[in-house]
Amino acid sequence: MKKGSKNKPIVNKPKDPYKTLELDRKASQEQIKRAYFQLVRQYPPETEAEKFQEIRAAYEQLRTPEKRALADLFLLQPPPEKPDLPSINYDLSIHKEDIIKLALEVKLAEISFQKDFQNIKI
Amino acid sequence: MAKNKLKFQHAKMVSAVAKAKSQKDLPSLLNESLKLLQAGNLNLALNLALEAFAFAEKDTQEKVEELLAEIYFRLAVASATDFSLRITHLKEAISLSPTQTRLHFFLAVTLCQIGNFAEAVLEFDKVATKEPNYSNLQYLHTLAKLVCNQKVDFSNLTSEEASTLKIVENIISDKTNNILIDIQPTKHEFWQALAQMQQDMMASPVLALQKSLDKGGNKKSVIGILEYYKGVAAMRQGEKGAAQSAWQKAKSFGFAQNHLSTNLDYLLTEQIVDAAKEEKWQQVITAIGNLPSKLKTLDIVKELTAFAEYYIGHSAASEGNWKRAAEAWRRSNEQDKSCRLSQNLALAEEAIENWENAAEAWREMLKRRSRKETSDNYLNDSQVAAIWKRAAECYEKEEDTEEALTCLKNALKYAENDIDLRLEIVETLMANDQEKAAQNELNRILAIDPKNVTALESLAGLLTVSEKTDEAIEIWRKVLALDPDNKIARESLSSIYVEKSEEITDKKKRFSFLEKALKDLPNDVGLLLKLAITADTLKKGNPLGLLKQAYQSAGKDFKMVSLVLHESLHVKDTNEFVEEIMLVITQQANLPAEFWIVQAKMVVLCELNVSWTRKFFDQAIDQAEKNKKESKAKVLLNIFLTLHSREFQDVKEEVIEKIEEGYIDRIKKECPQSGVLEFIEAHRVFHNRKDIKSAKTLIKEARRKAQLANEKEVVEETHEFENFISRPKRRGLFDMDDIPLSVIRIMEKYPNGPPKDPRKLSAQDREDIEKLMEFFQENF
Numbered sequence: 001m002k003k004g005s006k007n008k009p010i011v012n013k014p015k016d017p018y019k020t021l022e023l024d025r026k027a028s029q030e031q032i033k034r035a036y037f038q039l040v041r042q043y044p045p046e047t048e049a050e051k052f053q054e055i056r057a058a059y060e061q062l063r064t065p066e067k068r069a070l071a072d073l074f075l076l077q078p079p080p081e082k083p084d085l086p087s088i089n090y091d092l093s094i095h096k097e098d099i100i101k102l103a104l105e106v107k108l109a110e111i112s113f114q115k116d117f118q119n120i121k122i
Numbered sequence: 123m124a125k126n127k128l129k130f131q132h133a134k135m136v137s138a139v140a141k142a143k144s145q146k147d148l149p150s151l152l153n154e155s156l157k158l159l160q161a162g163n164l165n166l167a168l169n170l171a172l173e174a175f176a177f178a179e180k181d182t183q184e185k186v187e188e189l190l191a192e193i194y195f196r197l198a199v200a201s202a203t204d205f206s207l208r209i210t211h212l213k214e215a216i217s218l219s220p221t222q223t224r225l226h227f228f229l230a231v232t233l234c235q236i237g238n239f240a241e242a243v244l245e246f247d248k249v250a251t252k253e254p255n256y257s258n259l260q261y262l263h264t265l266a267k268l269v270c271n272q273k274v275d276f277s278n279l280t281s282e283e284a285s286t287l288k289i290v291e292n293i294i295s296d297k298t299n300n301i302l303i304d305i306q307p308t309k310h311e312f313w314q315a316l317a318q319m320q321q322d323m324m325a326s327p328v329l330a331l332q333k334s335l336d337k338g339g340n341k342k343s344v345i346g347i348l349e350y351y352k353g354v355a356a357m358r359q360g361e362k363g364a365a366q367s368a369w370q371k372a373k374s375f376g377f378a379q380n381h382l383s384t385n386l387d388y389l390l391t392e393q394i395v396d397a398a399k400e401e402k403w404q405q406v407i408t409a410i411g412n413l414p415s416k417l418k419t420l421d422i423v424k425e426l427t428a429f430a431e432y433y434i435g436h437s438a439a440s441e442g443n444w445k446r447a448a449e450a451w452r453r454s455n456e457q458d459k460s461c462r463l464s465q466n467l468a469l470a471e472e473a474i475e476n477w478e479n480a481a482e483a484w485r486e487m488l489k490r491r492s493r494k495e496t497s498d499n500y501l502n503d504s505q506v507a508a509i510w511k512r513a514a515e516c517y518e519k520e521e522d523t524e525e526a527l528t529c530l531k532n533a534l535k536y537a538e539n540d541i542d543l544r545l546e547i548v549e550t551l552m553a554n555d556q557e558k559a560a561q562n563e564l565n566r567i568l569a570i571d572p573k574n575v576t577a578l579e580s581l582a583g584l585l586t587v588s589e590k591t592d593e594a595i596e597i598w599r600k601v602l603a604l605d606p607d608n609k610i611a612r613e614s615l616s617s618i619y620v621e622k623s624e625e626i627t628d629k630k631k632r633f634s635f636l637e638k639a640l641k642d643l644p645n646d647v648g649l650l651l652k653l654a655i656t657a658d659t660l661k662k663g664n665p666l667g668l669l670k671q672a673y674q675s676a677g678k679d680f681k682m683v684s685l686v687l688h689e690s691l692h693v694k695d696t697n698e699f700v701e702e703i704m705l706v707i708t709q710q711a712n713l714p715a716e717f718w719i720v721q722a723k724m725v726v727l728c729e730l731n732v733s734w735t736r737k738f739f740d741q742a743i744d745q746a747e748k749n750k751k752e753s754k755a756k757v758l759l760n761i762f763l764t765l766h767s768r769e770f771q772d773v774k775e776e777v778i779e780k781i782e783e784g785y786i787d788r789i790k791k792e793c794p795q796s797g798v799l800e801f802i803e804a805h806r807v808f809h810n811r812k813d814i815k816s817a818k819t820l821i822k823e824a825r826r827k828a829q830l831a832n833e834k835e836v837v838e839e840t841h842e843f844e845n846f847i848s849r850p851k852r853r854g855l856f857d858m859d860d861i862p863l864s865v866i867r868i869m870e871k872y873p874n875g876p877p878k879d880p881r882k883l884s885a886q887d888r889e890d891i892e893k894l895m896e897f898f899q900e901n902f
Contacts, residue, residue: 077463088392099293099294100290108341117192122189
C-alpha cells in the first residue's frame with residue numbers, strides 16, 4: 001500500500017567515524033579514546049569548531065562498544081580476506097598408455113599391410 | 123568417350139554376372155569377383171564371391187574361400203581406424219583361411235591398437251609358431267608381452283628395437299634406474315628424452331623433443347604424443363605459453379587423452395588464479411568470461427567470481443561510484459551469501475536511491491546473520507532492531523508504509539522498551555490512517571514511560587481529532603504539568619477551550635467557563651479575547667481591560683497582535699484602542715500591504731462595521747507606498763479581486779459596492795496606465811457575461827500596458843488570470859485518492875460549509891479550509 005510522500009532523510013549517513021579519527025576498523029576502545037583526545041588537542045573547539053564537531057560526532061559513534069556495534073552496521077564493510085588460492089597441479093608425468101601407443105605407432109609407421117595383398121588365381 | 127566406355131564395361135559385367143548366376147556358372151562368378159577385387163571394388167567383389175560360395179562344390183570351395191579371405195583381408199586394411207570393423211573382417215578371413223600368418227599378425231596388431239594386448243599376444247604367438255621370422259613380429263610381440271607383464275627376450279630384436287623396448291619396459295614398469303643413460307640413443311631421440319622425463323620429474327628436454335618433431339616423417343598420432351610431452355617438458359620449465367602452444371598442437375593432431383584436456387583447463391584456471399594473486403580483479407572477471415562453460419561451474423571459479431566482484435564493488439564504492447558498486451555486488455551476491463556483502467549492497471542501493479532493493483538487502487542481511495554469539499556475523503538484539511528500522515526507513519522512502527510498519531514491528535520484537543521506536547510506529551500508523559492502533563501503541567508507551575511528553579502530545583492530538591475533547595484536555599493538562607512552557611499544549615488547550623466555550627449558549631455560563639479555563643492558561647490571548655467579547659455582550663466586567671491584557675500577553679507575537687486587533691473590533695467602544703494597535707502594527711518592519719487586505723477581508727466576513735474595511739484597505743495602499751518595493755496598482759487590483767472573490771459571494775452587492783466606491787476612481791487617477799483597469803474589465807466580462815474571448819483580449823491588453831508601465835506583479839496576475847480562464851473545466855468524479863485528507867476532514871466536519879466567522883474556527887480548521895479553497899480553485 002502506498003501512501004503520501006515522506007521525505008525524511010535516511011539517518012546514520014555520516015562520514016566514516018574511523019576515517020575521521022584516523023583509525024583502523026579493528027582499533028581497540030583504548031585506541032579510539034586516545035585518537036580522539038589527540039585530535040581534539042590538534043583541533044580545539046575555539047579555533048577549529050567545525051572540525052572539532054566532526055571529531056566529536058565520530059567519537060560519539062564509537063565511544064562505547066554498544067554504540068560502535070550499531071555504527072558499524074551502516075558503514076562500508078571491507079572485503080573479506082582473500083580465499084586460499086589453489087596452486088594448480090598440472091599433470092606433468094609420463095603416462096604409460098602414451099608410451100605404449102608411441103612404441104606401437106612408431107613401428108606401425110614402418111609397416112605396410114598392402115604389401116601383403118596376394119594375387120589370387122582362379 | 124572414357125565415360126561411355128566405362129558404362130559399356132559395367133553393363134557387360136552386369137549382364138555376365140546375371141548370366142553366370144542364372145546358370146550357376148561358378149568360374150564366371152569368381153572371375154567377375156576377382157576383377158572387381160583388382161579394381162578395388164571390394165564390397166561388390168565380396169557379394170559375388172559370397173554368391174559363388176553358396177553353390178560352390180567341394181572341389182571348388184577351397185578356391186572360393188581363398189578369394190573370400192583375400193577380400194576380407196583387403197577390407198580390413200581399408201577399414202582404417204574403425205578397429206571393430208577391421209577385427210570383424212579379419213576374423214571372417216581367419217575362419218575361411220586359418221593358416222594365413224598375415225591374417226593373425228594383422229589381427230594381433232589391431233588388438234594392440236585397441237589396447238587388448240592379452241589377446242594380441244595370443245595372436246602373435248600363433249604367428250611366431252608358424253613364421254618366427256615374420257617381419258616386425260619380434261618387436262611387436264615383445265611390446266605386447268611387455269605390456270602384459272610377460273617375460274621377454276630382447277635377443278631376437280635389432281639393437282635399435284631392443285633399445286627402444288628396453289626404454290619402454292623401464293617406463294611402463296616405473297623403473298627409475300640409470301640403465302637408461304647407458305642405452306645408446308635410438309634413431310628416435312625422443313625415447314631418450316621421454317626416458318629422462320620419466321626418471322627425473324624435473325627433466326624438461328624440450329629441445330630434444332622438438333628435434334624429433336623437426337625431423338618430420340612422423341605419423342599424426344606420433345606427432346600428437348610428442349607435442350603433448352613437449353608441452354609437459356615446457357611446463358616443467360615454467361614456460362606456460364610454450365606449453366599451451368604445444369598442447370593445442372597435440373589436440374589438433376588428434377591427441378585426445380584426458381590428461382591433455384585437464385592440463386588445458388588448468389592453464390585457463392591458472393590465468394584467473396594468477397590475476398587474483400596480483401589482485402587484478404577486472405582481469406579475473408574478463409578471464410572467467412572467456413572460460414568454456416564447463417569450467418565456469420567449478421567451485422574455485424565461482425568463488426573467485428564472487429570475490430572479484432566484491433573487490434570491484436568495494437573499490438568503486440570507495441571512489442563514490444555507488445552505481446557500479448551496486449552492480450558488482452549484485453553479481454557477487456549470486457554466489458557470495460555473506461552477511462557483510464548484503465550490508466554493503468544495502469548501503470549501495472541506498473546511495474543510488476533504490477529504496478526497495480536496499481530494504482530487501484537489509485532483510486537479506488538479517489537472514490544471513492549467524493545465530494552463534496561467537497561468530498563474526500552474529501548480531502545482537504539492538505543491532506537486529508536497528509537493521510529492521512533501517513529497512514523500514516527505506517520502505518518509507520518508497521512510500522510503502524505497510525512494509526515499513528511490518529519492519530518496525532519486527533524491530534520491536536528485539537527492542538520492546540525502545541520508546542523512540544514505538545513513537546516511530548505511532549507516526550507510521552497515523553500516516554497509514556490507523557488512528558485506533560496508534561492510540562493503543564501510545565497507551566503502551568505511556569505504560570512503560572508515563573511521563574513521555576511526546577507520547578502524551580500525540581495521544582492528546584489524536585483525542586482532539588477524534589473529538590474526545592474532555593479526554594484530550596486531561597492529557598494536555600498532564601503535558602503542561604510536566605512541561606509548563608509546552609507551546610503545543612498551550613495552543614491546543616486554548617483552542618479546545620475556545621471551541622467548547624462556543625458550544626455554551628448561555629453567555630453567563632460561557633463567561634464562567636472561560637474564567638475557569640483562564641486559570642489553567644493564565645494570560646492566554648485566545649481565552650482573554652473570547653472572555654472580552656462575552657463580557658461585552660453581557661455588559662459585565664471590563665472588556666477593554668481584558669483586550670488590553672490580551673494585547674500585553676501577545677507581546678511581540680505579531681500573529682497574536684493581529685488577532686487582538688481583529689477581535690477588538692467585535693467589542694464595542696474600542697475604536698481608540700484599535701487605532702492604538704494599528705499604530706504599533708504599522709511600525710512593524712517589512713509589514714506587507716497584504717496584511718491589511720486580510721484584516722479588511724475579515725471585517726467583511728464577520729459582518730462588522732464596513733468603515734473598518736475601507737480603513738484597512740486604505741492602510742494597505744499607504745503601506746505599499748511606505749514599503750516602496752510594493753506597487754500601489756497591484757494593491758488596488760488586490761482590493762478589487764478580494765471584493766470579488768468566492769469568499770465574498772454571499773456578501774450583499776450593495777455592501778461590496780459601498781466598499782468598492784472610490785477605488786476604481788483612484789485607479790483611474792493614480793495608475794491609469796498600469797493595466798489594472800483593463801484587468802478589472804476582463805474580470806467583469808468573464809464573470810458577468812461569461813465572454814471568454816473578450817476577456818482574453820482584454821487581459822492581453824492589460825498585460826501589454828502593465829509591461830510598459832513596468833508593473834511586474836500586475837503582469838504576473840494577468841498570466842494567472844489568463845491561465846484560469848483558459849483551462850478546461852474539469853468534469854466527472856474525482857478519484858478519492860486525489861483529495862487531500864485535510865479537505866475530506868473539513869468537508870465532513872462542516873457539511874453545510876464552514877462558519878463565516880473565522881473566530882469560530884480552530885487554527886487547524888482555518889488551515890484546512892485554506893487547503894480546501896486551494897483544492898477547489900485548482901480543480902474547478
